[in-house]
Amino acid sequence: MRFTFFLSVGALALGLLTAPTAAVAQKVKSVSFSYLPEQAEDRYNQRVMRKMLPVTGGGFVILAHKSATQYAVERYDAELKQQWTATIPVADGESVEAFGHGSEQAFVIIHQKDNANQSLSAVLVDLRNGQKTAPKKLLDAAARDRRPGVSISPDGSKLVAFRYLTRDVQIRAISATVYDQKLTKLKDRTYDFHDLGDFFSPTVHIGNDGTQYVALISDQMKKLTVRRYLNDKPETKIMSVAVGGTFGGKAVTVFDAKFGLQPDNTLYAAAICTERESGQYYSLKVVKFDFAGEGDMKFAPSSALRPSTWPRSIRLGKPAPSGWRTSTSPNCC
Secondary structure, three states: OHHHHHHHHHHHHHHHHHHHHHOOOOOOOOOOOOOOOOOOOOOOOOOOOOOOEEEOOOOEEEEEEEEOOOOEEEEEEOOOOOOEEEEOOOOOEEEEEEEOOOOOOOEEEEEEEEOEEEEEEEEEEEEEEEEEEEOOOEEEEEEOOOOOOOEEEEOOOEEEEEEEEOOOOOOEEEEEEEEEEEOEEEEEEEEEEOOOEEEEEEEEEOOOOEEEEEEEEEOOEEEEEEEEOOOOOOEEEEEEOOOEEEEOEEEEEEEEEEEEEEOOOOOOEEEEHHHHHOOEEEEEEEEEEEEOOOEEEEEEEOOOHHHOOOHHHHHHOOOOOOOOOOOOOOOOO
8 A cells, every 4th residue: 555655656756757847837727715614513414515616618606605694606707707796695594505507597595494484495696797586486395394405407407396295204205396497387296105115315306308306215224216207207217226135144224325416317326335233334335327218227346344444533433423314213314
């Protein structure tokens, strides 16, 4: 390991020393902007993961956090010159849920909650001049309900806002509304899970064509399941794969999973599996779900997770970071 490290560093140094002068003299452009760190309790699982998005034709837009009561959408060109800025006020009880852009405008999704209700609203910002619209409400939910969510397609042309329908604290269905990038309603629909037993962590994804995918952990936390919903057909297509089970006499279950949808509607999942009895990490598994044609799934070689690969805090017996899901209640999260 050490020899490989020194060899890599040596090769890098040799490359730098023998590189043409023009390459060494290249200057990287930079631009400064202000950003106030979020005050959320869970800094490892931020709702807005990407605060800078590239724009077709060059340049990018930034979601800047200016103060406790104000965000701003800022556009820069390819030369890093600021083109415009649009302020987004955030009142008490409000927070930014999502940030994205389509071909014509950027949008900021605001979550609002008071003692009686909660809602999701969207503010559109014109990419040409920074003009913004008044907030448009996407959905309402009762304050006691689970927090509603929103998913944005890879190209920003579609979005789906959804809320959870529960019974006895467990999720039974998801009520969703599909919009285009101008917030014109395309379809209302319900994702019904009556045919499922126990399941965990349902997440909704939407493709550029408006197709929706609900990804979840099912079958006693042993399977990754993806359910596809088309806007023009009533039937639901389901693909499911077991990544947990019994291996070497040990019961292995899914501890957590992340799903990502690509522009071609291919969906990738990465799952961390643990031993049920000990709670120790067992493996990392990656799965590709492709719904084209008859449907296909592909698997990357499973990666074993040994104690030497664990975060140092866990090896020392400290609690897991606050962002790690440890609940074993069905239909949670």
